[in-house]
Amino acid sequence: MGFADDHLIPLVDTGLGNSAYLVDLGDGRALAVDASRDLRALRAAVERRGLAVAYAADTHLHADFLSGAVQLGHDTGATVLASAAGHRAFAHRGLADGDEVDLGGLTLRALATPGHTDEHLSFLLLDGDRALGVFTGGSLIVDSAARTDLLGADRTEELARAQYHSLRRLAALPDEVAVWPTHGAGSFCSAPPGAERTSTIGAQKRTNPLLAAPDEDTFVRRLVAGLGSYPAYFARLAEANRRGPAVLTSAPPLPALDAGQVRSLLAEGGQVVDVRPAADYAAGHIPGALSIPLRGQFATWLGWLLPDTAPLVFVTGDGQDLDEIVWQAAKIGYERLAGHLDGGMPAWAAAGNRQAGTAFVTADRAGDRPYVDVRQEAEFAAGHVPGAVHIELGGLAAHAGDAPEGPVVACGHGERAMTAASLLERAGRTDLVVLDGGPAEYAAAHGRQLTEGGTR
Known part of the structure; x- marks a missing residue:
């Protein structure tokens, strides 16, 4: 078949920073890659095109979302394609390095690309002998590579070295081959900020700082240095995906x-x-x-x-x-x-129940209070209020006692700061205000200049 650009439909979850992909195989069937359990966007795309999902491929055991592959297998009879090394406990076609799947005109070839996880596969999509693109999951991503610390600190460097070799393998593909990653900007699996979610091998060889690393040790240092914190639930989901998420026969109720x-x-x-x-x-x-x-x-x-x-x-x-x-x-x-x-x-x-309130103020009304910044490390390092106390939101519950008395709690806009305030209030702190805005507004209102640098 001839493969047109509109045969590939990216389905972007901007909240998690991920992309799933739907491939129109040209005969009424489709391939889904790294679909999440929230299949609403995928189902809408399938319905618009009159397709049926025949294959559901997962590049790796995801830590940041539950896979939708089992659900697609149940709903449409899709064949689940995944690494045999993942030892998934449900019906699937286990693939090893070099295995190929005939999609009916197109071919999907498995490439072992460990690093983000041990059993990680990338999937090269071929039209005859011509490589069209590669679904890189959490190996090569736009201008970076996905994190290697999800299996524990004792494995981080080992997996970073595996990631080095995986990226070099992918970089050997022809320059015109499209790169279709799962993780993108906004993902806690380690993607840099930026609007681009897909690329090409040639473009990545020009712009990806990890591919520019002169040797393996430099690559490892660069990758590990960029690893920030990640959500607590990541520790649970890889095993849940190995076992297979429960099939849902309808939307879960919310009475x-x-x-x-x-x-x-x-x-x-x-x-x-x-x-x-x-x-x-x-x-x-x-x-x-x-x-x-x-x-x-x-x-x-x-x-x-x-x-x-x-x-x-x-x-x-x-x-x-x-x-x-x-x-x-x-x-x-x-x-x-x-x-x-x-x-x-x-x-x-x-019903006569008590309510609580929280002061939510603009920068000009925040007063001269200690400033608590709950943004991520990279955000803080890019520019923060001088003298700010930095406690990431994800770690605040365990470090509520480190917050100064009577603070203004702030993030980039106000949403995470209000979450932080609710955590502090649960810990008994009621002497706070929340900034409706971010550090730039606060600095301007108080005659200060933002400063750069992290807390590590």
Whole structure:
């Protein structure tokens, strides 16, 4: 078959920073690569084109989302393609280095590219003898390579050295071969910022600083030096993907709960997650609720800050999509969803329950307070308020005591700062304000210049 550009359909999850891919095989069938358990976008694309998914390929045992391959196998009869070395505990076609799959006109060739994980495969898509592109998963990504520390600090360097050889192998492909990575900007699997999510082998040889490393030791130093923190739930999902996520026969429910039921769940160890915008949470919320505004990054912070073992109750605002909550939770394995507060905060207040408030102020009203910056290390190093105390949001619950008295809590815009404030309030701190804005606004309002450099 002739392969046109529109035969490849990227499906970008900007919240997790990942791309799945749908390949139109030209005969009514399709190949899905690294699809997540949230299959809404993929199903919409399949329906638009009148396709049926015949193959579902996974490049590796994902740590940042549950794979949708098992679900596609159940729903469409798709053959699951994955590394035999992954020892997956469900029906799949196990592939080793060099194995090929006839897709009917196109061929998919497995290339062993360990580094991000031990069993990592890249998939080279061929039209006859011509290589069209390579699905690189978490090996070669745009201007970088994915992290190698997910299997423990004792394996980081070993896997970084494997990553070096994997990238050199991929770089030997013809320059015109397209590079279709899974991880991209916004992924905690270590992608640099930037708008480009795909590339070519030739472009990466020109621009990727890791491919420019003169030797293996330099490559390892550069890769390891760029590794920041990552969400706590990453430690669970690779094994969950090896076992195979449970098949869903319908969207998980999110029942309506009255205020009394919510109080009972709280008394029994449940957790309240307030998904409203930061300003709404600030105006009034259930005491002890965790603020995680519903946006693209919702799943990341849910999985980083809360266990997957506690029943979760959600407080929503007008017009917020319950399905979005459900699917963002489901794609990272959070299934104990007790329900949502029926009627929201007005119903909570009408039932005579206490509300708490949080000061949410612009930079000119923040006053002369200690400044706590909860952004990631790389963001902090790129520019921060002089004298700021830096505590990443992901580690704040364990280090709440390190926050100074009476702080202004800040991030880049205000959403993560409100989440941080809710964690500090749960730890008994009520002497804080949250910055509605970021470091640039604060510095300008207080006559300061941002400074660069990290805390390591």
